[in-house]
Amino acid sequence: MDSSALDLQPLHRGAEADLFLSQLPPWKVVVKRRVRKAYRHEQLDASIRKERTIKESSTIRDGKVAGARLPSILGLDIERSTIIMTFIDGLLARDTIDTMSNVRRVSLLEELGRQVGFLHSAGIMHGDLTTSNIILPADEKPFMIDFGMARKSTDHEDHGSDLHLLQRSLIATHVLDAASSLRRVAKGYREVVGEEMAKSSLRKAAEIARRGRYFAIR
């Protein structure tokens, strides 16, 4: 679809893409546009933006089919490397997780585990799973966003890397107890993917943490 006629309100500027708010009645939408990078050869730039736009939207669609709570893709404008998806109204988990009650936090961590489980059982790796990429609407049922780094993978290493990144983000950014928060995430994750797969993914996550290559600095 042609996104050039949409009325765009700037929402956020990321490293790779600009996000805008817009209306596509009856929906309030987010317009994610991968912008031309001046440093990149024009031909290379065009092919990267096109490929990633298609990959991100198809991964989101596959994740939704698998049962994960994700925005809905409403349109693609490949010519402008733009994805149009439903706006998720809520707060970032990053900004709310420290102040919520213990009971609510426990149920949120378990639900996050389940959500990641849906992705992994469908062979999808999020690739950038931090509390900045999780939105909590009023009902506090979390949505995962930003699939710019996502890809198809059934490799335990990749699944472990998702869990490790989430854990690192919980510990590094928030004053949460590492062991108990990971236990909560693991509980929800196990419910969805089953004992065997959970064991391999969690073992990989612990192994990645031990490699000490990834520092908790965010």
Next chain:
Amino acid sequence: MLFLGIESTAHTFGASIIDDQGRIITNVNSTYRPPTGMGIHPRKAAEHHNEVSSGVIEKAFHGVGEEVSPDAVCYSAGPGLGPCLRIGATISRALALYLDKPLVPVHHGVAHLDLAMAAGRSHDPLAVLVSGGHTAIAVHLNKRWRIYGETEDITLGNLLDMFARKAALPSPGGVTVELKAKEGRTLLSLPYTVKGNDVAYSGLLTAAIRLLKEGRSLADICFSIQEVSFAMLAEAVERSLVQTRKKEVLLAGGVAANKRLREMIQLVAEDHGATFHPVPIEYSGDCGAQIACSGRLAFESGITVPVPESFVNPRWRLDEIEVPWIPRP
């Protein structure tokens, strides 16, 4: 006070003397050049260093004046090729004992950053280190450089050198590939691999060698290698810059001499409101001055090693040592 720096990690043997203000008084270097089509043979490089060492050091001393001798001896303790490191370390130990002056171990990668920061007046940058031994994006936190992104396999310097060898371009590979790339016009398809803030270059090298065997124009291949591999790094730098919100971007190491890479990283920095601090081209490659510069800062932070406990470490990560002198005032 005067500081002597001895560089001896890979192809270059260097000696440099700087004063306690960090001013470079002498910087004498001699580089081993392998025959075209070959890489650095560690033993042959070490033999070269052995042969040139006394001449290089004499020249470095000579520029200071007859009666002057250094107050501390700084040496490159790693990472690098074992045989080369041991030559530099042995000479440095002997000098420290003979002159009865303290010995200061220096990390070669940290030294690249220290010299680049001093020369480029950078205080607390997002540091991009690109050389034969490193391809890393680092920020300083709690006394250490923290790796924010890095290569998952070979370095950018490896990529250029190894391709140059296969293409029978003379050493140094980075320089000859850059020269050849200037004649290239057509962008050939090569794998572009960015994983988060990390990059991987081995697939790109294999694909480039395949293009060579298929008989594609060498200029176009060189051009395409630069465009794709540098854009990958630029993207990782951009992601790291957005995450860390640093206000300076430092570019250091041998590959930092490449004009196209400088241009790309500068565009990324400026696009995000950060200032760009590339290392001056004459100080981008391995040299004694980087060891003297970093050794002076380490010495002033109280870092010395007694000769019997002195060491070399061929595998020494950039984030393994404390650098309490950063950020710079």
